Amino acid sequence: MNKDRVILHVDINHCYAQIEEMLSPPCRKVAMAVGGNEDQRHGIILAKNLKAKPFGIKTGEPIRDALKKCPGLFIIPPKYDAYQYYTEKVKDVYREYSDKVESFGLDEAWIDVTESIALFGSGEQIAKEIQNRVFTEWGLTVSIGVSFNKVFAKLGSDMIKPSGLVVISRDNYKDTAWKLPVEDLLMVGTATEVKMNKMNIYTIGDLAQTPIKGLQKRFGKIGVLLWSYANGSETSQVDPTGIKRVPKSIGNSWTMPKDINNFREAKIVYERLTNSVACRLREEGYKGNVIHISIRDKKLDSFGKQMKIDHYTDTAKEILQITMNLLDEIWDRDIPLRSIGISVTGLKSYITHTQYDLFGVVEEMEKENQIEMTLEDIRAKFGFFKIDKCSALIDTQLSDVDPKGNHTIFPVGVLKGSIE
Known part of the structure; x- marks a missing residue:
């Protein structure tokens, strides 16, 4: 008789809302949902956090109905690029335990660990380890079902939310399912x-x-x-x-340890983010021609703006220059910023002939690219902070982050509420 397979089904709890909470922990303290435009009262609820649950807010219901149940419901517009980025990073954790990982939407996946139990322990042990790692490394909770087939594994992951772990076996499925x-x-x-x-x-x-x-x-x-x-x-x-998708965008964001009060401070953080984005563009073999920035101020109001350029780029210097111009257009400096982000879209694989704008100088762009790649090599060998720009010393509280090497926005202590 063939041995049973060991299948996990992993579900990121209230995925979109939880990612928003990870990006901005104060959202954990209010009833919040990801959905349509709050001012225009249209759209539907895509996800809700645990604070919204007691009000009877339901995924898929119209925004206007949700606001009747909870007039103070904080609505956040969806950021699909961020959700795709973080859910793929979480699935990269799954792939460390098996090469058989099947996505079921952005937030769910099956993992066949039948051949992995000799290395990592039982299906239940692997499930516990994945839960711990996803929370520690990404600040997100997942529910997991463990079973001998995909249907019962999914059934198990749906039974306890959040952070549930249910085993449905040959011996107990009649009693459990x-x-x-x-x-x-x-x-x-x-x-x-x-x-x-x-x-x-x-x-x-x-x-x-x-x-x-x-x-x-x-x-x-x-x-x-x-x-x-x-x-x-x-x-x-x-x-x-087909689990590895062609990305629609490559981006990064950060919620700072202190509010940003002026343009100089914002540039320090954006310099870090644009360097990480440019590095990842080169690593994945893409250039982009649309630069999009997002900001969230101290009042938790979000704004964004983008610019399309007439050539494709993967150079941090150019991306930073465009980023700061966009920031100058949308930021009311009277209100400090709590988090900022950047993404590059309109991606294309590397092409042999790169077309620059009329006033661009190809030699200068290629030289800047070589400088950036040299810095990346040094950091890869000796550590991110072994070489840096003098501007990073202006405010080390804002520059003391490696956004490429550590995409976790907050440590676990913050998520547990130990730090404001």
């Missing part, structure tokens, strides 16, 4: 649930014990499939095909 409502099963939507309820099928156990011929007659092939799901006989493989 069969008592759950049938709508909890993968692929059972609202319409299917209503039809099943009319057949006196209310739980997964009811479905599992319903004669398969009746299900086939009522639902066709999907009825047979759902019956197999309920009985634990689903056997699809974890498919890593």
Whole structure:
């Protein structure tokens, strides 16, 4: 008899909202949701934090309805580039335990660790280690289901939120899974649930014990499939095909240890961020022609602006210059800044002939690029802070960060509320 597979399903809890909280910890203290435009009262709730849960805020409901339940609900517009970046970094943690990682949206993934247990321990042990690492390294909580197939693994990850860990085995699946409502099963939507309820099928156990011929007659092939799901006989493989996406943007952001009060301080931080973005562009073989900046001020109001240039670049000096021009246009200096970000979009793979603007000097751009790559080599060998610009000494509290080497915005202590 073949041994059972060991499959994990990992779900980043209230993903978009949790990433926003990670980027700006004060959001943890208020009822907050990621959604449409609060002023225009349109759009839907994409994610909510734990503070919003007691108000009955639901994912997918209109913003206007959510605001009726909680007039003080703080609405944050979605930042998909940031969500894609951080969720991919979290999945990179999963890939350290198996090369079989299958995405199920941005925030969920299956991991086949069958061949990994000899190295890392049981599926449950691996799940605990992944939870600890994702929280320590990225400040995010995940719920994990461990089972012998993908359907029950996902069912397990949905059972306890946040930070749950549920094992559904051959020995306990009837006691654990069969008592759950049938709508909890993968692929059972609202319409299917209503039809099943009319057949006196209310739980997964009811479905599992319903004669398969009746299900086939009522639902066709999907009825047979759902019956197999309920009985634990689903056997699809974890498919890593296409898991590495071509990025839509490459960016970085930082919530500072103190507020930024002037243009000089902002430039110190943006210099760090643009260097990390330029370095990552070169590492991944891309140049971009759209530079986008984002800022969030002390009042937690967010603003952004972008500029498209007529050539493709991966040079930090040029990106920084455009960044500071954009900042000058959107920042009211009367209100200090709490966090800032930058991203480069309009990406293209390296091309042999790089076209610069009319007044650009190719030799100068190539020289600057060589300087930046030399600095990267030195930092890679001897450490990030072994070589630096004099401007970094103006305010070491703002410059004391390696945004490329450590993308964790806050240490765990901050997330636990030990630091304001």
